[in-house]
Amino acid sequence: QKQLGLKRYEPVWSMVHKLRKAMGNRDARYTLEGMIEFDEGYFTIESSEIEQEKGIRGRGAVGKSNVAIMAESTVLEDIETGEKSNHCRYFKAKVLTDHTSEQINQTIQESISEKSILFTDKSTSYIDIADYVEIHITEKSNKETTTETLRWVHIAISNAKRNFLGNFHKIKGKYLQLYLNEFVYKLNRRYFEEKLFDRLVIASITGL
Template identity: 35%
Template sequence: MTTPEFFKRFPDEASCIHHMRTLREENGLTCRACDSKRMSWLSTCNRWECMDCRAKTTIRSGTIMMHSKLPIHTWYTCMFLMTSTPKAVSAKDMQQRLGFKRYEPVWYMMQKIRQAMGKANESVVLSGEIELDNGYFTSHKEAKEGDHLFNCGRGNMRKAPVLVTVETRKGAKRSAAGRLRMTHLPNHEGATYSKLAQRLLNRNAVVHSDADPAFKSIEPHVQAHLPEKSAPKKASQALPWVHIAISNAKRMFLGIYHHLSAVWLQSYLDEFCFKFNGRRSRETSVFQLLNIVATCRLHPSG
């Protein structure tokens, strides 16, 4: 969808409310107070009323937009701008494009949108031939007492480990990449890899990795694991797509997020993977995202 097409489809607040209302009703609404499904729309105040207990449900209730005072049209525009380019957009840049005086609400909105992208990624379970390896992203962290793990002698900088898995189609003249998942690792324990393998990989997966013994714990969850020892300089030849994904992500983060915090690393990885996996259907990415916003209960209180 081009920018003029987007603004023709969503010219104002009313068009966005109508769209979000339709999406939420199509997916089935439930009253938060009594679980009734009998909800009626009150056009005078743009909310639903439960026909059983009279409780009201707003258009934002339970969604990423729930505690925001920004217009829904602003959220739609921000989602469109974030999904319509393969590059990342900084919050500062977004603030200028949206014409906001304050940076904080824009940063908060973008983090929430990344949260929705993370939800979309959760449904991506990789299958077939897969490359798997760890990447290390330089990030800042809050110094905690006794917290020396991962410190590499540069004050509060550390190398945050990220498990990178990508589908690959080998055998053809040139291998091609399929879908991608990236997960910030809390540690390098076997149990962590085992849990992630169950979440990220289909049982039919054939996994290519280097000979890191930690990767052995994924073996019960996949069809085959083919570790291959290679010299560090040749690692990018053995697992080309993993290394391309890592270097592209690092380059993108370096250019946009000058102070990459370990706390937010996963949300930036979620955005990168969402864009990577939607690269062949970028024109529909914004609708995929809007559908997630309408259907996923991102706030437990919602």
Template identity: 75%
Template sequence: MNLFTFTAHFGDETACRLHFKEQRDKIGVECQRCGSHQHYWIKSRWSYECKSCRSRTSLRSGTIMQSSNLSFLVWYRAMFFMSATKKGFSAKEMQRQLGLKRYEPVWAMVHKLRKATGNRDARYTLEGMVEMDEGYFTVESSQVEQSKGKRGRGAAGKRNVAVMAESTPLEDSKTGKKSNQVRYFKAKVLQTHQSSEVNETIKQSVDEKTIVFTDKSTSYVDIADYIEMHVTEKSSKESTEETLKWVHIFISNAKRNLLGNYHKIKGKYLQLYLDEFVYKLNRRYFEDRLFERVVIANITGL
């Protein structure tokens, strides 16, 4: 969706509200009091009324827009900007584009949208054959980290990220040359780098019938207990370019994207930035439909 199309369809507050209601009606509304899914629509109140207990649910309630004072039009414009470019917008640039005076509400809105995309992708697991490795991402050091002065793993200004790529091996029938085709990705910031945290990441991110390829890191010694098969290969130039090709492409592109757009990211927010990057990457072929998917993430990603 380009700017002209967006403006034609969502030029005012009412148009945005009606579209949001249309999308929410497709998904369904659950009464927070009795759990019923049967509601009346009260147009004058822009809210739903439960047919069973008469409890009312506002159009924003139960979505990431809940409790926000920003208009639907502002939210829709933010979702459009987020979906219109692969690179992404910083909160400061979003504030400038939206023409808003205060930075704080925009910052909160952008992070809520990023969290919603992460929650949406968390519903799905990778399957088939999956590459997995870790990369170190530069973040803004806290005063506590600077005082500790660590090096290597856990060093100030570094966060360890587990990256998984759903990869399908392909072989040319004529030449016999092997290559991989990539589908979906996941990225999870690790706090401890201990095997227990890696195991939990595997359980949450990968289907149990999956074959996982990794290097011989000691952090991966137990993941075979949670999947169909675990194949390891010693780290080398060949494994980086072949066996773990896509996770290293992801790490390189993600680092370049985050550094180029946001410059300094606090460690506690790195996962949110990665969530947005992964969400758009996994939907790289959606084109005009990406905006609609972000709207749905807004509704379901609380």
């Protein structure tokens, strides 16, 4: 607002959300492929007084929104040591309205190539995923899964939560996808440096 010399906050807020929408539209053009990590994270959102009075717990709890996080995870081998490790490439994030297998399947179809290998935990909502990818590999959810098999999705979830809390404190649920759009757009272009602004201009012109 100060940089643009505008007196009112509302036009700036509206413009930034349009940019976030353009970021999401640009990334929606692409699907993830290869080896993919998939998991869900619960993000803190602003809740109304009525919702707080209801006091729902567990999945769908008041003040929490479920988000599907996906990450391309490529195994690379160190030429000198022969050690193998997973390296991340591109990410996607989608706000989920529920935890049903139907919505999970739809998210997979929209976001991931059918020729991919998908890694998840053993959630019952993931039982049909094998119908939409080449191979579906499941592992029991534990500390080892978090640090190895699903490493990059959990790093992304932690970084996004920290980013939102530090910069925005609380986000209304209806705007959460827009903030995720921005986070993922920048994450996918983390090596663009000064070219990021030019790419955003192009995305804004073609993607609104």
